[in-house]
Amino acid sequence: MSTLAAPVVEFRGVGLTYPGPPPVPALRPGDVTIRRGEYVTVVGPSGSGKSTFLNIAGLLDAPTSGRYFLDGVDTGGLGDADRTALRGRRIGFVFQSFHLLPHRSATENVMLAMVYNTGPRTDRRTRAREALARVGLAHRADALPTRLSGGERQRVAIARALVTRPSLLLCDEPTGNLDTATAGSVLGLLDDLHRDGMTLVVITHDPGVAARGRRTLTIRDGVLAERTAA
Numbered sequence: 001m002s003t004l005a006a007p008v009v010e011f012r013g014v015g016l017t018y019p020g021p022p023p024v025p026a027l028r029p030g031d032v033t034i035r036r037g038e039y040v041t042v043v044g045p046s047g048s049g050k051s052t053f054l055n056i057a058g059l060l061d062a063p064t065s066g067r068y069f070l071d072g073v074d075t076g077g078l079g080d081a082d083r084t085a086l087r088g089r090r091i092g093f094v095f096q097s098f099h100l101l102p103h104r105s106a107t108e109n110v111m112l113a114m115v116y117n118t119g120p121r122t123d124r125r126t127r128a129r130e131a132l133a134r135v136g137l138a139h140r141a142d143a144l145p146t147r148l149s150g151g152e153r154q155r156v157a158i159a160r161a162l163v164t165r166p167s168l169l170l171c172d173e174p175t176g177n178l179d180t181a182t183a184g185s186v187l188g189l190l191d192d193l194h195r196d197g198m199t200l201v202v203i204t205h206d207p208g209v210a211a212r213g214r215r216t217l218t219i220r221d222g223v224l225a226e227r228t229a230a
């Protein structure tokens with residue numbers, strides 16, 4: 001085995017307690033390292049702390065204890081503007097409910113992710129179309145989301161997440177709104193991205209989705225742990 005890939009996500013004693021009253025320890029302080037190119041699933045029941053983990057890893061919430069390094073950057077020292085910029089450049093989000101703007105075409109939805117890209121608009125359009133081609137939607141690039149199937153909408157959302165070339169793709173129940181066959185095709189796309197070297201973290205309560213990861217973390221009552229073979 002060669003040397004270990006660089007850490008993308010590194011939690012050192014990271015935890016979050018909502019102040020209350022009463023205080024809610026939503027994520028217990030712990031250590032997690034996710035390295036470049038890993039495909040990690042995070043599985044746990046409702047209320048176990050999955051969203052809290054996602055919000056911290058995605059720089060949407062700051063932990064109340066510990067230190068979070070993203071690509072080696074100590075995020076605890078950053079002000080709001082720097083956190084937002086780091087999030088925009090390094091993290092692609094994919095949500096259960098797609099979050100597409102209904103009156104913008106697939107291409108325009110993807111282009112909107114490039115707010116930190118100061119290049120010419122034509123370049124952004126080209127990159128958006130390349131990202132749509134990557135997810136198998138070159139032929140639907142001008143369609144409005146309302147004219148797309150659920151699976152196609154999620155592919156647009158994945159293209160939007162990829163177009164900024166993030167270090168980390170964070171997916172929150174990415175197949176939660178899809179039927180089984182469509183879900184299978186979206187999970188196939190995530191497998192392809194993993195094969196191409198993308199770092200993937202997929203949060204789910206679905207054991208079938210969790211099994212797609214090459215590594216699974218469990219979360220229960222705010223405690224993150226490696227899932228060990230049964």
Ligand code: ADP
Binds near residue numbers: 024026044052
């Ligand atoms: P999951 O995503 O696994 O359903 P969450 O991370 O949303 O779990 O929640 C973990 C725990 O934190 C739960 O007990 C939840 O009730 C609590 N919680 C979530 N958000 C807040 C909040 N803003 N204030 C207080 N408690 C919260």
